[in-house]
Amino acid sequence: MNLIKQCFHRKLWQIITVLFMIVICHSFLVIPTALANSQIKEIKVSLGNSQGELRFFPSSLQFETGQQYKLLLDNPSPTKHYFTSKDFADASWTRKVEAGKVEIKGAIHELELKPGSTAEWVLTPMKSGKYELHCSVAGHTEAGMIGKIIIND
Ligand SMILES: [Cu+2]
Numbered sequence: 001m002n003l004i005k006q007c008f009h010r011k012l013w014q015i016i017t018v019l020f021m022i023v024i025c026h027s028f029l030v031i032p033t034a035l036a037n038s039q040i041k042e043i044k045v046s047l048g049n050s051q052g053e054l055r056f057f058p059s060s061l062q063f064e065t066g067q068q069y070k071l072l073l074d075n076p077s078p079t080k081h082y083f084t085s086k087d088f089a090d091a092s093w094t095r096k097v098e099a100g101k102v103e104i105k106g107a108i109h110e111l112e113l114k115p116g117s118t119a120e121w122v123l124t125p126m127k128s129g130k131y132e133l134h135c136s137v138a139g140h141t142e143a144g145m146i147g148k149i150i151i152n153d
Contacts, residue, residue, distance in 0.1 A: 048077030059147035071121040075113035088131035
């Protein structure tokens, strides 16, 4: 009787061990898949509008550290504008900027968009904080072409 009980216990432990191994193996398979699936998030920002208003649309941007973003910038206005946020750029890792047929790699601090142009800035925010955004064309910051960028942990 005791031998049967012992045998049963051994079998039970074997089953538990196998189940445990399956769970461990499964998590090793699932975690890299989840990482690979983490999509690039797109955020669209217009510099000014067709009415010539000196504003960013939207003027408040939120990011998360470690998440990759594609910042889609466009200028639908009749004048050129800047997307200037040096501290935000310093707090982020830039993979590339694409504008027209040109792809620029390396650190970026400021982008100038001529009327009707677009640019794509692919970046990963690294350091949380609040950062200011402005357009550095003379008079535009004073007219209210400013914004805020928040990077959350
Ligand atoms: Cu401007």
